Amino acid sequence: FFPKSDGATDANKSVGGEERLKLNRNIFDHFPLDEKALRNLAIGAAGMASAFFYFYFRETGIQISWKDFVHHYLSRGVVDHLEVVNKQYVKVIPARGVNTSDVSYLWFNIGSVESFEHKLEAAHRELTSCLPIHRTLLYRVLPTFLLVSFLLLAGPRRRRGRAHPFSIGQSKAKLIKDDVGVRFKDVAGCEEAKLEILEFVNFLKNPQQYKELGAKIPKGALLSGPPGTGKTLLAKATAGEAQVPFITVSGSEFQEIFVGVGAARIRDTFAMARKNAPCILFIDEIDAVGKKRGGGNFGDQSEQENTLNQLLVEMHGFKSSTNVVVLAGTNRAEVLDPALMRPGRFDRHIYIGPPDIKGRASIFKVHLRPLKLDPRIQVEAFARKLAALTPGFTGADIANVCNEAALIAARHLNQHISTKHFEQAVERVVGGLEKKSQVLQLPERTTVAYHEAGHAVAGWFLEHADPLLKVSIVPRGKGLGYAQYLPKEQHLFTQEQLFDRMCMMLGGRVAEQVFFRRITTGAHDDLRKVTQSAYAQVVQFGMSEAVGQVSFELPQRGLKVTEKPFSEPTAQLIDREVRLLIDSAYQRTLQLVMDKKAMVEKVAKRLLEREILEKSDMVELLGPRPFREKSTYEEFVEELGGACRRTPPDLRPEELEL
Incomplete structure (x- = not known):
């Protein structure tokens, strides 16, 4: 509202722009509105607008009975379609051009959708008319549609990338027809294994040479050994040298939740190998499908046995004339089924151990x-x-x-x-990644320094301990300090050598006890190694007079031990002998650290200053080692032969030092 100006005589005279602005300002000056009042005013206006649009544009309907619907609307043909809403009532939408007064639709209640359909069909038969019904079927169709879509999209794909719901039994093996790109020169450290497997290469290149002499090439070879020793690389190099197709598949790819899929994939894989012969078929991690049978006859165990049986049949059905060589790799050869290991399937068992x-x-x-x-x-x-x-x-x-x-x-x-x-x-x-952000408090840092100094000094004055290369108190990985040694390449150890190593491992715990009169959790890994070594000497190596010349297998980590291979009195005797052995090593180490206490303290203080000590620093602090030691590197150089015994002319003497 805008009041008239003082000089206005005409009631209908409008107010000018500048005068209106002045009047508005005067009004708000007389009637001030805060922020809360403005917000309430806006909410009220929006609510009034919403109510206006709702009542103006809403559809109106009127309720009728089933009898009125059939006689007054359905029989006259003025109904366009029906809509079932929430399975409770039906909306009757009239046909275009039909005047139904002021309402947009009619509606009536139904007991259930099924009864309504029966009644409507009966009315159709009576009236001989057809009426379209628009019913919401999404809730019924959606679950079936989603399940079919999942099976089509998530199922195995064909090799060309097209999905097919019935291709689940096809093999997932990868075929490399071109050059594999790996040769024997790219595989080092397993010369004996290469000599054994070279026969397969010669057979695939010149099979007639063997057939003329009546020889039969082995059907397969099992490559076993610790992880990372080059089993898969050697199999690829075999295919690369022979220049034949290379088919690779993992043992876990044969295992599925569907019954019979594993056996079907085995058949498909060997069919692919026969089609591409001559070739090499490599099954990696064969222990996933070739474990010993007899663990059960239901569930996954039964499916695994069926897959293994199919693999045995396919390998037994191979003939030498097929020119297909089967190679398999595993690091758990002890769990494989004996039927898979026998001659005629895997004739060659090639062990690839850690390189010397x-x-x-x-x-x-x-x-x-x-x-x-x-x-x-x-x-x-x-x-x-x-x-x-x-x-x-x-x-x-x-x-x-x-x-x-x-x-x-x-x-x-x-x-x-x-x-x-x-x-x-x-x-x-x-040792792991160096942790530069991890800052140790001075008491912990001092404890770590004396702990590592105890290891270093104990090993320095023990004859059969490994030569020390470096000692550090810089946190790496999970540890707070570490000592790096240079062990000799040997496979047989005497009882004295094992005992000296136990004493060296106990040097850190003894140093904590001597200098701080308390012990910490830092020696946990050392004690674990000492305990394993002591049990191995008593149980496996027969180095205890009380237990005698017997050997029992120690339980492996991760495997359940259902029953001990020895009696309870023998178990108590073993425990007692292990405790005596560890106590004897502890007392010897304690005496050694007490005798060399000043040297341990000197090494610990130098570690606190520099954090890392080399072998030259140890010689400066402790003097030369009292035992004659020859490093593995020097022995290696001497064993290389006449040309390598001499220092090459372009090799500086300092490069020969460790």
Whole structure:
């Protein structure tokens, strides 16, 4: 509302723009509105607008009875269609052009949809008319539609990428017809295994040479060994050398929740092999399908046995004339079924173990070849040095070391990979990632320093302990400190050597007891290794006079032991002998640390200052080791032969040192 101006005489005279603005300001000055009042005013206006639109545009309907619907509407043909709403009532939509007064539709109640359909069909028969019914079928059709869609989309696909609901029994094997890209020169560290498997290559290249002499080529070979030793790589190299198609499949791909799928995939895989002969069929992780039978006759066990039976039949049905060689890889050969291991199926059992120092040197040469090394590095000598620094490493570990060295060099924007990068990579693989953000408090840091100093000094003055290479209190991985040793390449150990190693492992716990009069949880891993070694000496190696010259198998981790292979009195005797052995090692280590207490303290203080001590630092602090020691690297160089016994002219003497 706008009041008239003072000079206005005409009641209908409008107010000008400037005058209206002044009047508005005067009104709000006299009637101030706060924010809450404005919000309430807006809400009220919106509600009034909504109510207006609802009542103006809403559809109106009127209720009728079933009798009125049939006689007044259905029989006259003025109904366009019916809509069933919530299974409770029916909306009658009149046909276009039909005037039904002021209502948009009619409606009537129904007892149930089924009874309504029966009544409507009866009315149709009486009136001989057809009426379309629009009924919401989404709730009934949707579950079936979703299930069919899931089966079509989630089922196995054909090799060309098209989905097919009945292709679930087809094999998932991958066929490589072109060059595999791997040769025997790319596989190092398993020379004996390559010699055994070379016969398969010769047969696939020249089968007539064997047939003329009446020889039959072995049907298959089982490659077993620890993880990372190169079983799959050797199988690929066999196909690459023979230049034949390579079919690879995993044992777990035969296992499905559907009954009979595994056997069907076995048949399809061998049919593919026969079609592409001559070829090599490689089944990786065959223990997933070839476990021993007899564990049960229901569920997954029954399906696994059916799959294994089909595999046995297919391999037994192979003939030498098919020119198909079956290779299989596993690191659990002890769980395989004996029927699968017999001659005629897997004739050759090739064990591929961790490489020795010569094998590691050859593997390092393979992996150092594509790297951009420092020009000053001599690959031959450097590979031998790295092989001596990595005892127990497999081919996969060595590849990881070379890759880590390249990553470290790239991380620091270096142009070449130097010796320092490989040393850091070995520490990264052995000890774990260095934790620079983890800050230890001074008491914990001191405890770790004395703990590692106890290990180092105990091993320094024990004759059969491994030579120390480096000791550090920098946190790595899960540990707060670590000591790196250089063990000799040997397979047989005497009782004295095992006892000295136990004493060295107890050096950290003894140092904590001597210097702090308390013990911590830091020696948990050491005690576990000491306990395992003591039980192995008493139970497996027959090194206890009380137990005698007997050997029992120790329970493996992860396997349930249902029954002990010895009686209860023998078990008590074993426990008593193990405790006596560990106590004897502890007392000897305690006496050694007490005698060398000043040296342990000197090493611990130097560790607190520098955090890392090399072998040269230990010689400076403790003097030369009182026992004559020859490192594995020096022995390796001496065993290489006449050409390698001499120092090459382009090799500096310092590169021969560890």
